[in-house]
């Protein structure tokens with residue numbers, strides 16, 4: 001299974017094996033990763049699953065659709081490498097992905 005690294009603002013990290021087809025958000029929820037609440041359950045309506053994607057991975061992801069970009073604008077401290085983790089579907093290509101939760105979500 002692909003390994004996803006979840007980091008918090010202090011640099012603490014957890015490496016979790018996440019099943020293909022689940023979202024990065026679902027991997028976090030199933031493993032009690034702090035800072036990813038996913039209040040809307042993945043419906044792109046809350047932005048509480050907002051993460052920063054490590055730069056080297058950012059360009060490998062499928063592009064965010066307009067609705068995701070709009071929701072990221074409402075997230076805490078959005079940056080160029082912001083994504084909603086509920087929209088990142090785990091696959092073998094994402095093995096090694098590193099995401100960091102924003103300070104105010106932690």
Ligand code: FES
Pocket residue numbers: 025037038039040041042043044045046047048049050071084085086087
């Ligand atoms: S879980 Fe609500 S926007 Fe991702």
